[in-house]
């Protein structure tokens with residue numbers, strides 16, 4: 001089934017000279033895959049490793065090296081291999097393979113450079129998963145797990161600072177003054193957007209925080225959804241925002257979190273990351289003994305994480321799939337759509353159950369760059385296009401708030417002349433993560 005709605009502009013492709021798509025296909029992806037190979041080499045050199053594990057490790061290394069070769073030499077995207085162990089994702093491989101076959105039969109064979117950047121990049125992570133899922137010892141191995149947890153550990157200061165802030169807010173009690181709530185709303189969205197960096201107004205290229213406030217300010221005990229992006233400090237700040245919504249604001253009684261079910265774009269949250277985040281935050285030894293946190297900070301963090309665990313137990317914080325779901329176990333349409341190669345404009349056609357589910361929400365918050373690319377079809381829209389226009393048939397289906405720091409070429413919602421000014425002043429503005437767009441589109 002071809003993509004049913006097409007934007008009037010080309011999608012990003014690596015074949016486009018000077019595009020970030022090309023840069024990431026040539027440099028970033030091979031580096032990521034080579035990083036996995038290095039990790040497997042280390043695993044194979046451990047003392048206690050069985051013959052069987054070494055053999056599987058070697059096989060993976062060969063297949064990953066082949067993948068790097070294919071991508072560097074702009075080979076055709078090979079159909080994904082359906083394996084004997086494939087008990088889950090009943091048709092997600094078919095979605096990739098049908099698209100590859102459809103292009104082949106219509107005379108435009110998909111290669112690493114000619115396919116859309118979005119399709120090729122999703123294919124890359126799905127293909128890596130295919131290699132792992134067919135093996136006995138590596139079936140539920142997340143090649144990015146160590147990296148995710150190490151980066152989280154290194155964010156101790158930011159974590160303690162937010163735990164302190166939440167404690168101070170909670171000690172003051174639920175605010176009733178609308179101006180205080182409004183200021184807190186803005187502060188929380190900014191934490192969720194920037195993580196532990198602070199940036200001034202000039203770094204917002206489009207800012208709908210106040211427009212969204214007008215949508216939210218009359219809410220009472222509603223459901224919010226967060227389509228998650230990265231693990232580590234980003235997930236932590238999402239949880240802080242959710243905590244503020246449920247504990248301190250009158251607006252929400254439940255926050256539903258949507259993770260990915262396979263290792264995805266390196267850092268994206270999977271159910272095991274969500275679970276581990278709560279576990280390590282409750283473990284006083286996690287941050288080690290170097291520069292130990294003060295007793296009051298430790299207490300603030302403990303109180304906060306105990307509350308989060310209680311919210312998970314009560315369903316106020318709800319992962320969209322069971323929190324104990326193992327990698328390789330099915331999550332169904334509600335979860336698998338997030339790791340399909342499709343722009344979100346395809347949701348109504350390809351994941352109608354997910355669409356129905358999101359329509360129960362009073363605000364669906366999409367985090368990060370990839371979600372933004374999928375919302376806007378990752379196309380070369382003129383930068384003055386409105387967000388409403390760029391999301392095509394998704395417009396008005398449910399209330400959407402996108403929080404995105406810019407890490408790819410697509411960007412909409414800018415004032416006339418802004419892109420040209422930035423091209424002049426800071427040529428990497430589209431991709432260097434220093435700028436952001438906060439975009440809101442209400443339900444019709």
Ligand code: F6P
Pocket residue numbers: 024028121229230265267367368369370371373407408
């Ligand atoms: O560095 C490029 C990239 O992989 C983009 O393809 C992708 O959009 C982004 O990084 C991932 O960023 P985020 O985690 O914010 O979605």
Ligand code: MG
Pocket residue numbers: 229230265267268368370
């Ligand atoms: Mg990500």
